[in-house]
Amino acid sequence: MISEADEQTAAGPAAGERPAGAPCPAGPRRGRPRSEAAEQSIIEAALELLTRGSSLNNISIEGIAAQAGVGKATIYRRWPNKEELLFDVLVRAEPPEPEYRGGTVRDTLVEILEYLRQSTMARRDPTSFAGAVADLRSTPALYDRYCAQVVAPRRARLRRLIEEGVANGEIRGDVDPDLLGELIIGPMLSRAMLHPDASLDDPDLPAVIVDTVLQGIAPRTAGT
Numbered sequence: 322m323i324s325e326a327d328e329q330t331a332a333g334p335a336a337g338e339r340p341a342g343a344p345c346p347a348g349p350r351r352g353r354p355r356s357e358a359a360e361q362s363i364i365e366a367a368l369e370l371l372t373r374g375s376s377l378n379n380i381s382i383e384g385i386a387a388q389a390g391v392g393k394a395t396i397y398r399r400w401p402n403k404e405e406l407l408f409d410v411l412v413r414a415e416p417p418e419p420e421y422r423g424g425t426v427r428d429t430l431v432e433i434l435e436y437l438r439q440s441t442m443a444r445r446d447p448t449s450f451a452g453a454v455a456d457l458r459s460t461p462a463l464y465d466r467y468c469a470q471v472v473a474p475r476r477a478r479l480r481r482l483i484e485e486g487v488a489n490g491e492i493r494g495d496v497d498p499d500l501l502g503e504l505i506i507g508p509m510l511s512r513a514m515l516h517p518d519a520s521l522d523d524p525d526l527p528a529v530i531v532d533t534v535l536q537g538i539a540p541r542t543a544g545t
Contacts, residue, residue, distance in 0.1 A: 360399055362390065362391065363395070364413055367388075370388055371453040380407070382396055404462060407463060411463075412467075412471065415471065419436060421433070425491060426489070427491060433479065434506070437513070438521050438527055441513040479506070480498045483501050484498055504534050509526075509527075
């Protein structure tokens with residue numbers, strides 16, 4: 322258990338000061354600072370409770386503090402309220418988006434869908450907190466903030482990528498870029514949210530989706 326006294330003790334004297342008679346430190350201190358360890362234990366405790374099925378509405382600061390083995394004051398020193406803490410938890414628990422390697426717009430679209438495929442498969446794990454993500458709509462303030470700070474930047478990046486494809490001739494320019502983005506992302510989101518039993522095991526699925534959209538779904542005529 323990480324107590325508030327532990328945190329204060331770990332902080333020690335003010336920067337640049339050393340108690341009289343104390344020897345100079347032999348080298349850098351090893352290990353995670355207590356304050357960072359406390360913060361991580363709080364995040365992990367909230368994730369654990371959400372994984373067990375606690376809803377965003379029902380989870381409490383008291384429950385998180387008890388699970389983390391800290392006092393409520395330790396939590397409030399870092400987050401002013403439950404909503405701020407839960408938002409931080411949701412953002413940190415998102416699988417990190419990779420640095421896309423570039424290449425053609427088509428290749429980058431495939432990479433984006435592969436990230437979504439992997440993320441969805443991770444959320445299907447019974448130890449994930451998928452229920453908390455699905456529960457976001459029941460907490461409008463959290464949902465709006467999550468959309469504004471997580472979803473909207475991703476949509477904007479996808480739109481810029483499609484516009485780049487239009488500019489270099491990879492993508493036709495007579496269809497709204499946002500609609501094209503939905504056509505590309507939609508099948509993966511459908512499997513994630515509407516058809517949770519649909520298979521995501523095929524690593525070629527992202528390429529199949531992207532190529533099908535880019536080539537169109539009209540039947541091919543002879544000679545094409």
